[in-house]
Amino acid sequence: MKKRNENLIVFINSVTTGFFGGFLLSLFHLVIHFFNISKINHEMILNYFFISGKWIGKWYGYIFFVLFISFLSIVFALIYYVLFRKINGWFIGVVYGLMLWTIFGLFIPLLFYDISFTELVTSRTNVATICSFILYGVFIGYSISYDYEITVQDKNVETTD
């Protein structure tokens, strides 16, 4: 019973972590677009998910973007929770971030836009995107793994969180 309760705690914490990870990731993308480092607009990202319309350009479009990515990242945090939570350490987070980047930063642009592979990888936009995904992956991954480690695996702790 106690073990199930602790797993539930880690589950809820990973939901929270996912939300904040997405929050920070979306803010990061907005900032690097503002400073012209990244050519990816928040409109383009929302277009991936088939959301479009004139209202995106206005100020509430930005807020919608941030909230949308935050809730979406809960899904990815839960995917990490299912797959990798038992692996200790921070490095698996980097791996997870790179995995996400290959899906979102590599496959989708290559399939939907015609940019060559090398141009895509070395462009400034992409370096920013890779870095953001690595940091996002470390954030989500290390948080969930560490939480699992000290809540479930660490038997010396008698917390009633």
Next chain:
Amino acid sequence: MTYYFVQKQLEKNAEYMINEVGATKSFDLGFREIVVLDRKVQVYFVNGLVDDLTVIELLKTLVSINDDEVEKEKVVEIIKNRLVNLQVTPEQALDKATDELLSGLIVIFIDGEDEAYVVDVRMYPGRQPEEPDTERVIRGSRDGFTENIVSNTALIRRRIKDKGLRNEIVKVGKRSKTEICISYIDSIANEKFVKLVKSKLQEIEIDQIVMADKALTELFFKDGWNPFPIVRYTERPDVAAHHILSGYVILIVDTSPNVIMLPTTYFDHLEHAEEFRQTPAAGTFIRWIRISAVLASILLVPVWYLFVKEPSLLPESLSYIGPKEKGNVPIGLQLILADVGVEFLRMAAIHTPTPLATALGLIAAVLIGDIAIQVGLFSPEVILYVAISTVGFYVTPSYELSVANKIMKMFILIMTIFFGVNGFLISCTLSVLFLVQLKTLEIPYMWPLIPFNLPAMFRFLFRIPINLDKRRPRIVRPKDMYRQS
């Protein structure tokens, strides 16, 4: 020949003392021989470390035994009874007795007994508790730790009267035999952690740790080239007491006024006692300003350089940033030279004696900067941003962290100079990853940001009122999670 145990013949003990320890050869290590009820008694002491008046009182009582008592068989019990002092221990091993003697306790040998008595009459030369230079507050207590380990533990005990407070002493260093006190509260601190700390201390095999706390940290962690501080130092007893009550373990090193607090995170170094002395709202406000100052100190110069190099990055609203005229020296080189120049000034300021310091400081900063601009070496914007960055470094509450941040900033700056935007992004990511993988005794350095913990992050960003601060920080894994409130 060397003796290991206290001998019954007084002459053999004296021989050990004179040959091995240098009694009467060193002027400050001497002995006094008195006769009590037909038995010889020798009292060994070190001149500078004992309290003279107490020793004289002890000798008086010993000598007065001759007047008052007559039972010669019971000399030892009588002497033991008359050694009026707070701490008297019998000792059979000569080397331990010598260690105590050299720490300032007196050793009493009685002819015909194989036990010596060690009496604690220490009085070390030292200063009174004063407010530390680097941790000033506007309001708050103004006492600070001194070099004396006994008075330091007393300053903490005044603030924590809990019966669970333990101060255990470990001696480190073959020749210096420096005493290190491990302070923790038994019912709060994690047992595994305390055992780990103790075992690591006992593993240290070194000649001496005269540079006290810093050498100890290096031996303890064997961290090599990592510039970031993995322990937190403080000179204030109230900060130390607060951490002990939160479940941290404190190491007090003799002859050092800095105590070491374990474990620690990056965010611990960004907190300062001043925030707790003001109202929660004011404390939160101060904390936010402090955090932005630290961020600015690291990132402002590389980001500004980026905007200078590639004006296309600037959105229209910020297009005034960037020097208007082209200087003689490339901006990157100017930035590095300015940073080095600031380091020169700082080092000079530390070594200058106080009467000259103020005058020289002002003259140096203002005049040199101005002349450098007129000569054409620096452009004014460079000096402005470097100055903001330097002030940001001094806002950092922990001095060790500000030095480490400087190194991080230089790394990011150099990568930005050579590789542009990509260099900036990659170096920032690498720096963050480096911080993430650091661990203090198995606790991640960037907790509670990465790994993320919402309540703890909230508690860091907002200085919450004390009556709402019910839990102890989770990373110390305390036995008792809740503060009673």
